[in-house]
Amino acid sequence: MPLSRDLPTPPAAAPGDTEAAWTEYRLPRAQPPDGKEPAPPDATMLASNARWFCRLRWIVVAVLSAYGTFGLLRPEGCILTGIRGGGVWALAVAAALAGLNLAYLGFLRATEGSSRRAALATACLWTQIVLDLVLLTVVVHHLGSLETFAPMMYLFHIVLACIFFSSLRSLAVTAIAWTLYLACVAAELAGVVAPPTHFAAPPAVSRAALPLATGLVQAGSVLFISATVWFLTSRIAGALRQREEELAVSNRRLLAATEERARHLLRTTHQLKAPFAAIHAQTQVLLGGYCGTLSEDVRSTVEQIAARAASLSRQIQQMLQLANLRSAAQQPPPRVAVELAAVAAAAVAAHQPAAARRGITIEAALETAWTTAVADHAAMLLDNLVANAVNYSHEGGTVEVSCSPRPGGGATVAVRDRGIGIPAEKLPRVFDDFFRTTEAASHNRNSTGLGLAIVRQAALAGDIDVSIRTAPAAGTVVTLTFPPGAPPGGPIP
């Protein structure tokens, strides 16, 4: 009997179904970390950066205080540095910076428990930047905006912004610095503010002797140098940040994979070691004389059995460990064009003998359908689904396998049995490693519980949707929705 195309919705149409309630479960797609999830705003990091700026500012305060004190004590010494006016101006700037620093730290402490801490820390950071630039501009004006190298102090801020912020934000800092500096120069040239008073340069380069063109060239040089520094530093910092993010994503994925592998290894080891533990125990019962005295020949034979069982147990454990170690270094296999009807037919053929032994009929309605997938994964998926359908069917039952292209591209493959079904509350766990429902374990003691775990892994890796419709004692339909694909050499005919 060929299957109808609406195989995945069987409850009403399928003859012989009971009145059991059918449940549908869809395998969640985004389980493993894929590196695309947005990083949550890190308030702690922002606050930490704001505090780091404060610590740096304390150093500036200390240097200015030292210079100011020296200037007060030895004004003539200040002249040697090219700056007049003793140390009062330096002490004033240091006091302003210290006051602001205390205010910033107090603000950060007060907002520690706030739910808007990230936004407040960001605001604190930008306030610090803007006020620092304003204060710096005042210093630059008094030292000589065109006559000295004081404007180069803007570079400290630009470089720090490039290190801590994105390119756009560091450009914003650079733009603020430019604006303040140009405003200062323009105000000086227009006579809005008095010329610098602390610059003790020789008359040859004093403001009075400085032509306007030279002043503009100097101001332009400051802008050019700062733009170049911004560009180079932001590019380097951006590349470093990107690499850091990539490393963080890789690290998260590695941790998740390690955890998953460890769990898998644990269960597999138990499953494989337990039978050998039983064999070993039975041999020890015999060798211990608990079943009577053994002849030498029997004892020797039992000892050999015990030794080989122990050896095999160890080998299995070592192979598993090795396989896990190797898998950590593996690259994901390439996706290629796969014709799913052929894959499904192979899976059906592989399980036909086992089905026949239990009087189970496998009916296949397979249409050519292309997808893009890892060929081995597609084969694993269908092989496990058909195996499960046969395993959990009742004797004399029927398993139905269908494959058809989807209108928008891709393909749908459905495998249906009319067997024991899955209780609704256990559906979310059926993809777990070694998980078997009580009904499944008693129906087929030899199944490993790994079939759907393999389906899960292969589906997640291949962007394949998996949904299960099932009802206890009525059966199960597993539907796979594959992504679009085309045969090699051209589109689907």
Next chain:
Amino acid sequence: MAYLLIVDDDLDFATAVARVLSQEGHETAIETDAAKAVERIEQRRPEAVILDVMFPEDDTAGFDVARTIRRTFGPLPVVLLTAVNQQFPLGFSPRDLDAKWLPAVDFLEKPIDFARLTATVNAILARHQPHPTSPDEAPG
């Protein structure tokens, strides 16, 4: 002679353990379902429980059973067994055996050494001589 309960989902293994302990002169019973272990103890209290850690439904069902036994029955000696050795992440090691966290008196790894098992069981029974329990005695 003591009455011992063996709780292990592997019936073959449990049978072997039971045979050895029976030959040592003890009376044994086997329970393959961790969820029913407490019920079996309630029906007849053993002098000690030989308890597997991993069960099909849960990697560490044995731990839960051990804690339930401690809560429900007080200082009933429990010997833990597992086929998974310490290099795998069960989240414990024999060093962690502690009356509060994991109420068990010993931990044996499969494949089991029966000489050690019998020695362990005999030592436990010697330490925990059966004594009449008063109705007022609260479980720990």
